[in-house]
Amino acid sequence: MKHALSTGLPFFKMHGLGNDFVVLDLRDGTPRPGADLVARIADRHCGVGFDQLAAIETCNDADARLVFWNADGSLSAACGNATRCIARWLMDRTGATALRLRTDHGVLLAEDAGGGITRVNMGAPVLDWRAIPLAREVDIDHLPIAGDPAATGMGNPHATFFVSDAGAVDLDRFGPDLEHHPLYPQRTNVEIVQILSRDEIRLRIWERGTGATLASGSCSCAAVVAAVRRGLTDRRVTVHVPGGRLLIDWREDGVWMEGPTAVVFEGVLTPAWLA
Numbered sequence: 299m300k301h302a303l304s305t306g307l308p309f310f311k312m313h314g315l316g317n318d319f320v321v322l323d324l325r326d327g328t329p330r331p332g333a334d335l336v337a338r339i340a341d342r343h344c345g346v347g348f349d350q351l352a353a354i355e356t357c358n359d360a361d362a363r364l365v366f367w368n369a370d371g372s373l374s375a376a377c378g379n380a381t382r383c384i385a386r387w388l389m390d391r392t393g394a395t396a397l398r399l400r401t402d403h404g405v406l407l408a409e410d411a412g413g414g415i416t417r418v419n420m421g422a423p424v425l426d427w428r429a430i431p432l433a434r435e436v437d438i439d440h441l442p443i444a445g446d447p448a449a450t451g452m453g454n455p456h457a458t459f460f461v462s463d464a465g466a467v468d469l470d471r472f473g474p475d476l477e478h479h480p481l482y483p484q485r486t487n488v489e490i491v492q493i494l495s496r497d498e499i500r501l502r503i504w505e506r507g508t509g510a511t512l513a514s515g516s517c518s519c520a521a522v523v524a525a526v527r528r529g530l531t532d533r534r535v536t537v538h539v540p541g542g543r544l545l546i547d548w549r550e551d552g553v554w555m556e557g558p559t560a561v562v563f564e565g566v567l568t569p570a571w572l573a
Contacts, residue, residue, distance in 0.1 A: 299335070299572065301328050307567040309339075311346065312387065314379035314559050316512030316541030320348040321384060325356050333371030339567070340369040346565070349511045352380040354388075360400040362388065368507025375402035376453025378420050378515020382408065383559040386416040403453025417556035420516065423523045423548075424451025431455065433483050439527055443479060448524035452553070454506065455486040456520035460530065464492035464500045473504025487514070489521045493530050500538045512541030519553040522546040 299307065307328070312319050320339055324330065330353055331339070339345045350366055357363035364384060366377040385397050385408030395410040399418075407419045427435050430451040436442055438449040447457045457476055461467060467490045476488045488504040501521050503514045518537040525531040526548055533548040545556040 299329055299331065302567070302569070302572055304569060306569050307331075307572060308564070309346070309567060310387075310564040311348070311562040312380075312383040312559060313562060314383050314513060314515070314541075314557060315539060315544065317350075317379040317514055318348050318562070319377075319380045319383055320346050320351045321380075321387070322351070322353045324353045325362070330365065331367075333367070335572070336367045337369070337371040340371075346567075349505065349508050349514075350374065350377045350380050352377060352384060354384060357400045360398040360405050361394070362397070363400045366401070368505070369509070370507040372507045373402075374454050374507070376420070376516050378418060378452070378519060378555050379513060379557075379559075380515075381406055381420075382416045382418045382515060382555065382557065385418060386410075386414075386559040387561065389416070401453065411556055414558060415556060416559055417545075417554055418515070419552040419554050420452055420519050421552045423520070423553060424453075426451075431483060433481050436481070439524075441481065443476075443481065447476075448527065449486075450520040450523050452516040452520050452523075454516055455482055455484060456489060456517060456524075457482070457486045458489040458491055458521050458524035460491050460493065460525070460528070462492065464490045464502045467502065469502055469504055469510050473510060477504060477506055487517050487520070489517050489524075491521050491525060493525065494538070496532045497534060498536045498538065499525060499531060503539065513539040513544065515544065515555045515557075518544045518546050519548075519555055522548060523553060 355363040492500040
């Protein structure tokens, strides 16, 4: 990153319900960070700290292209809350009320829902075992894993467990084992779901490459898709996560996610730190 090494690397920090992101606006041609730099920025003691890092790039067939990294420096094709946060940031600066944002999961539509709330269509869930991906053909609604989880793809892989009390699960022990389960060759996000009613669930989250988080858009979408497929909820569900509430609506045109966002601060990574 020669340009950044001489002038510093601007960034801003956002969060959606405590799911926090460092965002780089690379539309000036600044190159993408490497995995090592991403992991350094993720360090909450010696860097900035984040659940995911996102970059905004120019795009010929959409309003912008978004690229996502996990805290360990690995790439992710989708990050729902980061998409929603960046959509709000872009709409506030352009006056637009709708945007098309290209990700590795596809072109996603974002809309201003009013009152500072932003909704994003995360697209159709991935329900083919090869594309999730899983290591072999299995019943995705009842995986051969203790606890009877379901598998879903939302541009990234998910394993969703249904329990009577989500708070009773030791997520720090449970999450790492399931993230690296051999049935998931690219690792997986893990959701612990407690059904509250036909239109409400409680959700705890272990994100692949990051760990326990206060919220996750793609995990919330995957949890609702799995719950609907099991007949446990309707298709429009309020998801209670540790950081607040998201509204998930699985429509014919995709899984819509709606909730608040916040800009926390802006800063510059210094040339000395980058070097």
